[in-house]
Amino acid sequence: MGKRILIVGGGLAGTIVANGLCRQLGQELRDGSVSITVLGTSDTHLYQPGLLYVPFGRIRESELFREQRKVLDRRVPYLIDPATNIDLEAKEVTTESGKTLGYDYLVIATGSRIMPQNVPGMAEGAHWFYDLEGARRMRDALDAFEGGKIVVNVNAPHKCPVAPLEITFMLYDYLTAKGLMKKTEITYTYPIGRLHALEPVGEWAQGEMDRLGLKYETFFNTKEVDSKAKTISSEEGTTFDYDLLVTIPPHQGAQVIEDSGLGTGGWVPTDREKLLHDGSTDVFVVGDTTNIPISKAGSTAHFEADTVVDNLSSLITEGRWARNYDGKVFCFVETGMDTGTYVWFNYTTPPNPGPPSQMVHWFKLAYNRLYWLSARGLL
Amino acid sequence: MAERKRIDARGAFCPGPLMELIANLKLVDVGDELEVWSSDKGSVKEIPEWVAKVGHEMGETTEHDGYWSVVVRKAK
Numbered sequence: 001m002g003k004r005i006l007i008v009g010g011g012l013a014g015t016i017v018a019n020g021l022c023r024q025l026g027q028e029l030r031d032g033s034v035s036i037t038v039l040g041t042s043d044t045h046l047y048q049p050g051l052l053y054v055p056f057g058r059i060r061e062s063e064l065f066r067e068q069r070k071v072l073d074r075r076v077p078y079l080i081d082p083a084t085n086i087d088l089e090a091k092e093v094t095t096e097s098g099k100t101l102g103y104d105y106l107v108i109a110t111g112s113r114i115m116p117q118n119v120p121g122m123a124e125g126a127h128w129f130y131d132l133e134g135a136r137r138m139r140d141a142l143d144a145f146e147g148g149k150i151v152v153n154v155n156a157p158h159k160c161p162v163a164p165l166e167i168t169f170m171l172y173d174y175l176t177a178k179g180l181m182k183k184t185e186i187t188y189t190y191p192i193g194r195l196h197a198l199e200p201v202g203e204w205a206q207g208e209m210d211r212l213g214l215k216y217e218t219f220f221n222t223k224e225v226d227s228k229a230k231t232i233s234s235e236e237g238t239t240f241d242y243d244l245l246v247t248i249p250p251h252q253g254a255q256v257i258e259d260s261g262l263g264t265g266g267w268v269p270t271d272r273e274k275l276l277h278d279g280s281t282d283v284f285v286v287g288d289t290t291n292i293p294i295s296k297a298g299s300t301a302h303f304e305a306d307t308v309v310d311n312l313s314s315l316i317t318e319g320r321w322a323r324n325y326d327g328k329v330f331c332f333v334e335t336g337m338d339t340g341t342y343v344w345f346n347y348t349t350p351p352n353p354g355p356p357s358q359m360v361h362w363f364k365l366a367y368n369r370l371y372w373l374s375a376r377g378l379l
Numbered sequence: 380m381a382e383r384k385r386i387d388a389r390g391a392f393c394p395g396p397l398m399e400l401i402a403n404l405k406l407v408d409v410g411d412e413l414e415v416w417s418s419d420k421g422s423v424k425e426i427p428e429w430v431a432k433v434g435h436e437m438g439e440t441t442e443h444d445g446y447w448s449v450v451v452r453k454a455k
Contacts, residue, residue, distance in 0.1 A: 118405075157402035161393055191401050193425055197394040219432050221401060236432045250405070265406045272387075293391035293399045327390060347390035
């Protein structure tokens with residue numbers, strides 16, 4: 001029997017790993033010395049960063065989705081059968097339908113999910129755009145909005161760390177274009193003592209918010225939302241009234257991680273360079289699932305997945321380690337409806353974002369479509 | 380029994396040591412301690428500032444070779 005590679009998770013990270021391995025291990029797949037299987041939860045692949053545009057009607061929903069079967073290399077069996085238990089001792093994964101799949105190499109790519117229900121009142125009182133249903137509801141709320149107090153509230157941990165700033169500046173442009181900004185007050189809240197985790201991005205954002213007349217509150221970690229009184233309060237003792245509350249809810253990893261005893265909060269302890277489960281030599285962890293203290297973002301998943309592909313294929317074909325992950329993250333930052341910038345960094349290189357421009361905004365719009373080449377492992 | 384968990388946030392530009400601390404405090408019990416390792420000297424000021432504001436308790440802060448360890452006890 002050949003080496004069995006089992007990938008748990010069909011999001012961006014799992015998909016890039018599967019497609020990348022197919023490109024590296026074509027001969028081995030043909031002669032049967034390697035098999036690759038992906039376990040997923042949905043027949044649809046969602047381009048998550050595109051959700052940012054949904055509340056503003058700036059993207060067609062059809063652009064957000066592809067059939068997962070068509071995104072994955074046709075040589076990879078794709079089972080829509082969520083994992084319910086991962087047993088690293090027995091090297092087996094059990095699924096919702098009752099199947100048990102063994103593996104020689106396991107790739108855990110189960111991702112993260114929003115948990116508004118973890119904050120009292122948040123699910124009832126807030127809008128968000130981190131899933132399609134929420135983004136649609138926020139679009140409806142914006143359609144009906146006639147001015148008033150908007151609070152953009154950011155919670156830890158969350159993925160796509162620039163999205164809170166993007167939605168804030170896009171809201172400003174959107175409401176200005178509708179003639180509503182002069183009777184609207186936007187307040188942005190952030191968990192730590194500046195407006196973004198990345199210091200230069202936080203400094204830039206503060207300058208922009210001061211220039212545009214947006215308010216902000218740092219050291220704000222949400223304690224509760226009162227959807228009847230329309231207030232949001234922090235653990236630090238601050239309360240704001242709102243007419244429209246846009247939140248970036250706190251996140252957790254997948255339930256199967258906790259249920260399998262692999263990591264508190266659904267985050268798997270992972271070696272930051274090797275991307276191996278701590279203490280394992282045959283279990284890789286990739287994307288949002290890791291507990292590595294770096295951005296949970298599509299680019300992180302992409303760069304990590306590339307590293308896993310190189311190492312896993314090298315281990316199988318040559319028995320050697322190929323390279324370590326250097327912590328690279330790259331994020332586009334929409335700075336309004338018509339301008340954008342980008343920021344990149346790794347474990348040793350600090351971020352240094354450039355000035356916003358229309359060109360970068362257009363490139364981001366182009367990337368919204370190029371994404372499908374990334375997922376297929378071609379870009 | 381109270382436990383101490385270590386967060387190695389050295390080289391973590393984003394989300395950074397304090398955000399990691401905040402996220403991890405949600406996952407531990409009252410009385411547990413988190414020991415944050417940070418290569419950013421700013422953490423030595425930023426973490427106690429937030430801890431005082433929110434009402435947790437500071438433990439010891441120690442300078443090591445190229446990084447700092449800061450201990451925080453979850454108080455509520």
